[in-house]
Amino acid sequence: MIPLTMRLRVRKNGRKVVGLWFPIILALIPVILLLAALFPLVLVAALLASLGGQGGMVLRSYALVFTVLFMLSGLRIEVADPMNEVAIILQ
Amino acid sequence: MNEERTKILEMLKDGKIGVADAEKLLAALSSGDAAGNEPQAPGGRKSRYLRVQVEPGPGSESKDKVNIRVPMKLIRAGLKLAAFIPRDARTQVSAALKDKGIDADWDKISPEDLEQIVAQLDDLTVDIDGKDKVRIFCE
Numbered sequence: 001m002i003p004l005t006m007r008l009r010v011r012k013n014g015r016k017v018v019g020l021w022f023p024i025i026l027a028l029i030p031v032i033l034l035l036a037a038l039f040p041l042v043l044v045a046a047l048l049a050s051l052g053g054q055g056g057m058v059l060r061s062y063a064l065v066f067t068v069l070f071m072l073s074g075l076r077i078e079v080a081d082p083m084n085e086v087a088i089i090l091q
Numbered sequence: 092m093n094e095e096r097t098k099i100l101e102m103l104k105d106g107k108i109g110v111a112d113a114e115k116l117l118a119a120l121s122s123g124d125a126a127g128n129e130p131q132a133p134g135g136r137k138s139r140y141l142r143v144q145v146e147p148g149p150g151s152e153s154k155d156k157v158n159i160r161v162p163m164k165l166i167r168a169g170l171k172l173a174a175f176i177p178r179d180a181r182t183q184v185s186a187a188l189k190d191k192g193i194d195a196d197w198d199k200i201s202p203e204d205l206e207q208i209v210a211q212l213d214d215l216t217v218d219i220d221g222k223d224k225v226r227i228f229c230e
Contacts, residue, residue: 060171067168074140076160081153 002028003073003090011085024090028069035065095120138163138213138229151222163229167209 004025010018039062046058078087096117103113145157188194217227 064168064172068165068172071162071165071168074160074162075165076158078156078158080156 001073002032002070003075005091007087007089007091009085009087011080012083014083032066032069035062140230141166141212142226142228142230144224144226146224148220148222148224153223163209163212166212167206170206170209 002025004023006020006022006024008018008020009016042058042062046055046062049055049058072090075088075090078089079085080087099108099113099116099120102108103110108116139162141161141163143157143159143161145155147154147156213229215227215229217225219225
């Protein structure tokens with residue numbers, strides 16, 4: 001599922017440097033629309049690449065970009081020591 | 092599975108369960124046998140996330156805590172994307188990994204092998220209790 005929100009937390013030397021929560025879906029929707037708008041160009045590129053037998057690869061990689069974007073929900077990366085912390089949480 | 096069937100029949104014989112209950116249990120066993128080939132996380136569901144947790148132990152010099160949760164579908168998609176990495180770049184990656192002590196010929200690992208590895212991750216559990224406590228599991 002496409003992630004709706006993102007939390008970003010950065011703490012350095014015990015002090016909070018970044019504490020961000022924002023609806024990442026507002027940023028992802030334009031990205032997805034842009035990718036969709038590029039589909040005709042991708043088709044042309046795939047047709048040209050098919051001359052060298054790589055047309056399928058172009059289309060598959062285009063589809064995989066969408067797949068990766070839609071599967072980001074649930075990703076959580078947190079690394080912390082007593083004084084510093086970086087946390088990225090996509091939900 | 093035979094042991095479980097025997098237990099159910101013994102419970103029926105001892106009167107601990109009725110005939111209807113025994114029948115339900117035996118039917119559940121049969122359906123469990125049929126689905127036994129599919130990798131499932133504890134609790135009967137297919138795993139959705141790969142978790143990696145590292146916590147420093149009492150004798151550890153490093154105090155870093157790591158908590159990573161990656162959706163399994165993202166891992167699959169990422170591996171498929173990795174298949175499109177140009178050969179030159181893969182050679183450089185292999186060389187860099189070799190410098191770190193990981194000597195593996197990634198060219199010999201096919202996308203099917205990677206898919207099998209990911210499919211088996213459902214059963215993966217790693218618990219290391221050394222200086223640092225490391226847990227890798229699927230949920």
